Amino acid sequence: MSISISASVGLGGRNKPTDVALVQQLLNNTGDHKLTIDGLAGTKTYEAIKSFQKSVVKLFKPDSLISPHGQTIKKLASYNLNTSTTSSDSVLGMKANKFLTLYQKEYSALSKANLTGLSHLIDFIITDTEITDIRWAAYMLATTKHETNHTMLPIEEYGKGGNRPYGKEITVTDNNGKEHKNTYYGRGYVQLTWDYNYKSLSEKLKMGEDLYIYPDKVLDEKIAYQVMSYGMRHGSFTSRSLNKYISGGQCDYINARKIINGTDRAQKIADYAVTIEILLRLCRIATHSKNESFGCLTKSRACVA
């Protein structure tokens, strides 16, 4: 398994958290360092890189900077210990603020609205007792990133169902006898469509007929999250569920795409999931223990391999 970083790490480097964490882990694997694996590049990490470059790589001018194709990363890669590749830790004890920082360092700074959206989403995940596997959280966030075009906010389907099979206006009557003219086009992080799906999810989320009578409620962030969480765990969209692809020692982020759609862009979303899983684990590790197993990083940045 080849080890690589996507961008430079160290003094003056790009320092993407997933790259930094990988370097920190590999440096620790040499036995000469005891860095906190937090994905954040600081003085101790720079010094450790410099020391490694001097004593192992034998650079004439150690500069504390590791480039993606340089000698330092090649040497460091030999310290890959091939630890376990997947584990189903929970999201308990995660620090949301740290995740938001790492996410923006990894990708790019979010607008205020999108940052708020992501902040709410991560809060929902952390407090969702049904999310018993950190990789489910990673895949849900990756799916949301893709399905909302990186906004991390619930969206309305373009065209609102116009000329789609589910786009016909339906008149429904609430408990007070009032009529509502509704169209059950796609709404949410992961879009809910069709009248019977609105009705069914509403009942399963113990909301009576609320979503059926008032479909725009699915644009509410909390409800959109509940729809996504329940739907992806129970196979409400395609009859395939998270558990089928991500469970115990199995972690198939590529085929997990079938929970929502076909396999178009499955690799892209899987890549997001791998990165986000690492970011989530970094938040847990700093909270729990410096010595927590961190196999996902050293193996491949890919639970999907």
Place this chain on the structure above:
Amino acid sequence: MNLYSLITSLIIKSTTIYFILLGTACAEPFNLQTIINDSLIGKSQASQRAQLRIIINWPDSCEETFTAPTAGFIFFKKSETQHIAQIICTYGSYQGMSLFYEVDTSATIVTIKPLKLPVYNKSPVTEAWGNILASSTVNAFNILNLYSGYGHCGSLTTYDLSGNTPKIIKLRLQDNCDKKPAIRDPEKWKEVEIH
């Protein structure tokens, strides 16, 4: 009663016995032409799905993923005796997956042929993802296959159904889901030249 109806009737009678023996369900007698006609005017019943499956016999993998309380099939007319049947296997989040069959009722025995749909730059598929949209062209339909629920990438393919196999006659493609600004109207995606 014409010969076709007689054969269909015989099939149904046999099938009814089969179901009774299994003790599962008792199929109502039905007529394929009624199922087709009902579909063409948008009046299909959910109960007709099981009846149609007796004739088309699509795979279990398609049936197991279909959970909607609808008929989940649509007929497209090619001629008086030839139709394309779209069997929906799942409605998905914002688009479904379907199988397609050519149903020929011109002879005394109904002929069913599974269809593969050509896909630009890929191998033909039997499982097609996307929403089927009406086309202004006779004997054609559009499949809008979105790569994302946001609707800013995907393909809009027009298939000609008049020949022996479906052919792509028009394609709009937005392959890049990171293109900025995002274009959410498929009619504004770049048209690809089809050879």
